Amino acid sequence: MAALTRNQVIAAAAGTLEVLEALGRAEGPMTLARLVQATGRPKGTVHRMVSTLVNTGFATYSRASGTYALTLKAWWIGSSALRDFDLVHLARPTLDRLRSESGETVHLAVLEPSAEIVYVAKVVSPKSIAAQTRLGKLSPSWCTATGRSLLAHHAVATERVLSEPLEQRTPRTVTDVHELRRLLARVRHEGYAVTRGENHPEMGGIAAPIRDHTGEVVASVGVAMPIYRMTAEVVRTTIPHVQQAADTISRDLGYRLPAASGARAALQT
Incomplete structure (x- = not known):
């Protein structure tokens, strides 16, 4: 598979942060369908991005409800900024x-x-x-x-x-x-x-x-x-x-x- 260009890497990172923001705006856990609706991105793209957040510890996935939610890792980073x-x-x-x-x-x-x-x-x-x-x-x-x-x-x-x-x-x-x-x-x-x-x-x-x-x-x-x-x-x-x-x-x-x-x-x- 060809290596990603710098612009592709930036676009992927920006998209992942957009999914992170969508989870942060929500009143509670979100399904993949809701994330797709909130971001306006293709389902496969959003799934890859939210999976990245899960794999890096910023989000969790519940098989029982089929929903994603932020973890305290996101809160910890935000509270660090607020502290300063x-x-x-x-x-x-x-x-x-x-x-x-x-x-x-x-x-x-x-x-x-x-x-x-x-x-x-x-x-x-x-x-x-x-x-x-x-x-x-x-x-x-x-x-x-x-x-x-x-x-x-x-x-x-x-x-x-x-x-x-x-x-x-x-x-x-x-x-x-x-x-x-x-x-x-x-x-x-x-x-x-x-x-x-x-x-x-x-x-x-x-x-x-x-x-x-x-x-x-x-x-x-x-x-x-x-x-x-x-x-x-x-x-x-x-x-x-x-x-x-x-x-x-x-x-x-x-x-x-x-x-x-x-x-x-x-x-x-």
Whole structure:
């Protein structure tokens, strides 16, 4: 058999990583048919790639159910990257404080090259009914508060998201491109995002962008809660706490905040 060319090797590696990502996105084990559907690749190709993951210890195969699932080896590599992510350590005290102030689950999110977001840290609400999320899992950016806080400041990612059909994830999901552009412009102007039941029918969120020392938006911090607790008064009183948390983390990253005004000023006095 002829030796593979360099481009073929790169393509095979990229495809195997794509299968790895598909397993990571899934809510549970996946059949070969589901992997084929998720990747859009031929069945034989996907089988070779997922078999590589099994043989290298990144995935397991259950004969009983005919499904594949990730192993802790994948988690170990991901957790190693997260351990070295300084933003998480730096933000932790502020996330804890925001959870105490709001009583709700707090998230720290970053934007991935795919224009999706990934939650890199969270502090869970002590309440019995709270937002359920998974660290490291990719989530949509266009219908979540943390995601819109990031998209509003990243034009390339916005165009990538809006150039493709948008999934109607719930009856409240905004899928109209013009309306989303208007909402993102509002986020840029007001400095925060609010969503209600767009990604999950029973959950909503309030989030604000975090900037680094150059002024670039590098993350977002948000509060997630059931929409039945998301009254107008709760939103009004939570927004300044979320903004102050974003300001504090930004300042810790070296960003020089402009003169306090509006909700920030009211909260700090």
